[in-house]
Amino acid sequence: MIRKTLFLLLVSLFLMTETFAGGLQIIDKPIRWSDFREQLIREYAAAHYNLEQIDIIPKAVVVHWTASSTWESAYKHFYNETRADGTLNVASHFLVSRDGRIYRLTPETALNRHIIGYNWCAIGIENVGGVNGVEDLTDAQLEANVELIKYLHKKYATISYVFGHYQQDAAKSSGLYIENVPNYRSEKIDPGHIFMTALKSRLQGEGLKFYEKVACKVKALNFMITRMMLRSRFSISTDVLKGYCKFAIQKGRLLAASLLCVLSFISGQKHGGK
Ligand SMILES: [Zn+2]
Numbered sequence: 215m216i217r218k219t220l221f222l223l224l225v226s227l228f229l230m231t232e233t234f235a236g237g238l239q240i241i242d243k244p245i246r247w248s249d250f251r252e253q254l255i256r257e258y259a260a261a262h263y264n265l266e267q268i269d270i271i272p273k274a275v276v277v278h279w280t281a282s283s284t285w286e287s288a289y290k291h292f293y294n295e296t297r298a299d300g301t302l303n304v305a306s307h308f309l310v311s312r313d314g315r316i317y318r319l320t321p322e323t324a325l326n327r328h329i330i331g332y333n334w335c336a337i338g339i340e341n342v343g344g345v346n347g348v349e350d351l352t353d354a355q356l357e358a359n360v361e362l363i364k365y366l367h368k369k370y371a372t373i374s375y376v377f378g379h380y381q382q383d384a385a386k387s388s389g390l391y392i393e394n395v396p397n398y399r400s401e402k403i404d405p406g407h408i409f410m411t412a413l414k415s416r417l418q419g420e421g422l423k424f425y426e427k428v429a430c431k432v433k434a435l436n437f438m439i440t441r442m443m444l445r446s447r448f449s450i451s452t453d454v455l456k457g458y459c460k461f462a463i464q465k466g467r468l469l470a471a472s473l474l475c476v477l478s479f480i481s482g483q484k485h486g487g488k
Contacts, residue, residue, distance in 0.1 A: 238365050243289065243317040245305055251295040254302035255325050263334045263392050269323045273335040273390055274375040275363055277413065278306060278328065279344030279351060279405040285311040288342055292319060302327050306338030308362060314354030316362055322369075329379055330399055331391040337366060337373075341405055349406035356409065360416045367420060375423045378410040384425040 255268040280288040292305040305326045309317040320326055328338035339359060343351045367373050377385045379402040385391065393399075414424040 238316070238361050240308075240316050240318050240362075243309075243319060245289070245293045245319045246295060247320065248295060251302070254295055258302045258327060259325055259334065262330075262394055262398070264394055265334055267334070268325055269321075270325050270333075270335055270337075272323065272337045272366070272370045272373050274332060274337070274377065274385070274388070275366055275373060276329045276332060276336045276338050276377060276379060277359060277405050277410065278338060278340045278379045279409075280309075280340050280342050281344045281347075281404065282342065283345050285309055285315075285317065285342045288340060289317070289319070292340075304328060306340040308337075308339045310339060310341045310355050310358045310362070312342050312352055312355065314352070314358040316358050322366070329382060331382065331393045332385070334392060335390055337370075339363075341409075344404055344406065347403055349408045351405055351409045356412055356416065359413055363413075363417060363422070364420065367422060373422070376413070376417065377425050378406070379404045380407075381410070381425045388423070 252268050256266065259265045259267050280291075282288050282291070288309055292303065292309070294303055297303050305320060306328045307318065307320050307322055307324065307326055309319055311317070322337060325333055326338055327333055328340070329336055339362060341351050341355045341359070343355070363376060375385065375388050375390070382391075382402060410424070417424075
């Protein structure tokens, strides 16, 4: 009897870290939250949006990939308050592991830094994967994203848009984009058009607005070639470059793949093969 009671107590303690929302299982795994982070959020909101707020009224859900292979490394990356330059660190609200477990890293209505121009109104979902730009998010992650977005849409009636990070330009037609800092932008390919197409198809009829894939392949290749060219200034490993070549081959862009391989070889020679 005592053993049974102890077992039940342990089980209930374990379940306390998890929330069950209409069958959806969310594991609370908060990143470091402090007065300091709140101050950095305020500074970010003031500089980029001219807003005085650390909370958001969610209007969009933005889907990402982490470009890393484990949820632990992604969690570690988001954990601290600052980036190397001392400004607010990047973070998303949710992190989805390869096997589809959903971790909640911050309050759902916190202002997090995950997409230029939309942080003031967007909830971010990071999916573990996409190393070297390879579209490899899993079926379990797709299921988790579908259920999580349904849950968020039900909870926040203000949410109307769902888009991938790479669709940041197309999403400007929503009227949600705000950015006060001139020339502050970055090219993105995550979480890949295969995942976003599947997500759009699975969430049809939910009353959410999606965007078309917006020449993702061309953008992805431009991104890869730019990174390739910048290799002389930033250390990008040969493995990463090989990954880009593989990605171009997967996408059927054989000409681009050949070009990348040749450039990679020349650059490798130039940099003593390092
Ligand atoms: Zn992203």
